[in-house]
Amino acid sequence: MKKIHRVVVTGIGVVSPLGNDKKTFFANLMAGKSGIRHIESEFAESLETRIAAWTDFDPLAYFPKHKANSLDRVTQFALVASQQAIEDSGIDLQAHDKDRIGVYLGTGMAGAASLEEGYIRLYRDNASRLKPFTVLMAMPNAAGAQIALDFLLTGPNLTFCTACASSTISIGEAVRLIRSGEADAMLAGGSEALLTFGTIKAWEALRTLAEEDPLDPGASCRPFSKNRSGMVLGEGASMVMLESLENAQARGARIYAEVVGFASSSDSAHITKPSVEGQSRAMKMALNNAGLQAADIDYINAHGTGTLLNDSTESAAIKATFGDAAYNIPVSSTKSMHGHLMGAAGAIEFTACLMAMQQQSLPPTINLNEPDPECDLDYVANQGRVGVKVDTVMSNSFAFGGTSGVLIAKKL
Amino acid sequence: MDTFETLRSIITDKFDIDATKVTLDATLETLELDSLDTFDIIFEAEEKFGIKVPNDQVEIKTVQDVVNLIDRLRGEQGKK
Numbered sequence: 001m002k003k004i005h006r007v008v009v010t011g012i013g014v015v016s017p018l019g020n021d022k023k024t025f026f027a028n029l030m031a032g033k034s035g036i037r038h039i040e041s042e043f044a045e046s047l048e049t050r051i052a053a054w055t056d057f058d059p060l061a062y063f064p065k066h067k068a069n070s071l072d073r074v075t076q077f078a079l080v081a082s083q084q085a086i087e088d089s090g091i092d093l094q095a096h097d098k099d100r101i102g103v104y105l106g107t108g109m110a111g112a113a114s115l116e117e118g119y120i121r122l123y124r125d126n127a128s129r130l131k132p133f134t135v136l137m138a139m140p141n142a143a144g145a146q147i148a149l150d151f152l153l154t155g156p157n158l159t160f161c162t163a164c165a166s167s168t169i170s171i172g173e174a175v176r177l178i179r180s181g182e183a184d185a186m187l188a189g190g191s192e193a194l195l196t197f198g199t200i201k202a203w204e205a206l207r208t209l210a211e212e213d214p215l216d217p218g219a220s221c222r223p224f225s226k227n228r229s230g231m232v233l234g235e236g237a238s239m240v241m242l243e244s245l246e247n248a249q250a251r252g253a254r255i256y257a258e259v260v261g262f263a264s265s266s267d268s269a270h271i272t273k274p275s276v277e278g279q280s281r282a283m284k285m286a287l288n289n290a291g292l293q294a295a296d297i298d299y300i301n302a303h304g305t306g307t308l309l310n311d312s313t314e315s316a317a318i319k320a321t322f323g324d325a326a327y328n329i330p331v332s333s334t335k336s337m338h339g340h341l342m343g344a345a346g347a348i349e350f351t352a353c354l355m356a357m358q359q360q361s362l363p364p365t366i367n368l369n370e371p372d373p374e375c376d377l378d379y380v381a382n383q384g385r386v387g388v389k390v391d392t393v394m395s396n397s398f399a400f401g402g403t404s405g406v407l408i409a410k411k412l
Numbered sequence: 413m414d415t416f417e418t419l420r421s422i423i424t425d426k427f428d429i430d431a432t433k434v435t436l437d438a439t440l441e442t443l444e445l446d447s448l449d450t451f452d453i454i455f456e457a458e459e460k461f462g463i464k465v466p467n468d469q470v471e472i473k474t475v476q477d478v479v480n481l482i483d484r485l486r487g488e489q490g491k492k
């Protein structure tokens with residue numbers, strides 16, 4: 001029988017509304033700080049909801065001008081997060097067979113800004129032609145391709161596009177590839193940069209966005225709270241370096257955790273409406289894949305979007321999965337602080353889980369001030385917890401379209 | 413509008429290349445500009461000079477080749 005390789009995380013990179021490195025990001029999560037703010041772009045006045053979790057990011061701090069100009073923001077985020085993950089892992093790429101290292105990236109809207117800029121030229125400004133780089137900046141695989149180009153990684157290179165679950169799936173599929181022995185290491189994660197006028201208007205039309213809190217824009221996303229009114233769009237990227245345990249141990253790498261379980265499934269129920277059965281099935285499959293019992297899970301990073309339907313459905317699905325044990329498992333939605341990063345959401349939340357294990361601390365769900373009888377679990381309300389046992393974590397992503405992705409990681 | 417000076421400013425603005433390196437006999441290759449970069453330069457030049465560069469292009473190797481092309485098209489397309 002073929003050997004199944006164990007897979008570990010050795011490096012983390014983060015570009016986020018709560019800071020552009022893993023430490024700042026996690027410190028802000030633990031402090032209950034919100035990255036949700038007023039949108040400062042010119043188009044903000046034409047929006048009904050003028051808040052988003054946007055990222056402070058100066059491309060010229062990372063790239064020469066001509067390169068920055070030829071890369072969509074989604075690719076810029078992905079490259080910076082990848083560079084961080086590589087450095088953090090301490091891996092010497094030159095010393096490895098780079099055919100055995102690949103890139104799996106998740107994104108929802110990919111190069112949305114570049115496409116929109118092209119359309120503005122074409123339809124509004126009546127230009128007769130578009131910028132030469134338009135296709136190369138907007139194509140969904142641009143970010144993954146550019147990572148491979150910059151770091152000369154010649155292993156498999158795939159882009160996963162399953163809306164809000166994209167980067168949970170990309171990480172999970174990368175884990176599978178290493179498990180099967182087809183790669184030694186994978187850079188995996190997600191990137192999203194969809195805060196353009198057209199994209200936000202499209203989300204607005206779907207009536208899933210949160211209303212702005214009149215007193216504090218940062219308090220607008222309220223997962224699991226009775227007064228929740230929807231999600232808040234966010235942008236950023238997170239990438240992790242995954243390696244086979246042998247590879248990591250052979251080079252004496254610092255190991256964050258082992259990825260012990262992954263599952264993906266489809267609700268096949270409704271294009272937007274979440275399903276208790278579908279979500280629960282995915283969580284059970286992931287537990288089964290990890291060979292773990294319900295009682296083994298110390299923390300769940302919920303999908304927790306802050307929409308009425310998601311949060312009650314997910315709570316019910318957790319109960320359906322874990323039974324009575326559900327009430328003993330802390331569950332939090334860090335989206336209350338970093339917003340919904342869509343294609344990057346799964347990766348950044350998985351990263352939050354890895355940091356939670358490393359620091360034995362649980363990030364809170366902020367803005368949880370009105371109990372909802374349908375959401376009656378322990379949501380780590382408003383106050384993070386330090387000095388708690390966090391050895392095994394579950395990270396949930398449930399997408400529009402019905403794709404579920406669940407990752408389970410465990411401290412070694 | 414001087415063709416070379418304008419072209420040089422397009423190249424130096426876009427690519428952070430030292431202006432002294434952008435000479436008429438410099439090849440695009442030595443300036444580390446690839447075919448996509450050349451498209452990008454031509455795109456800017458079309459805007460600046462009000463010309464339209466047809467797709468069936470003559471071979472471009474040096475900055476002089478680009479200047480010649482622009483000058484020819486400015487003449488042919490009657491825009492100064």
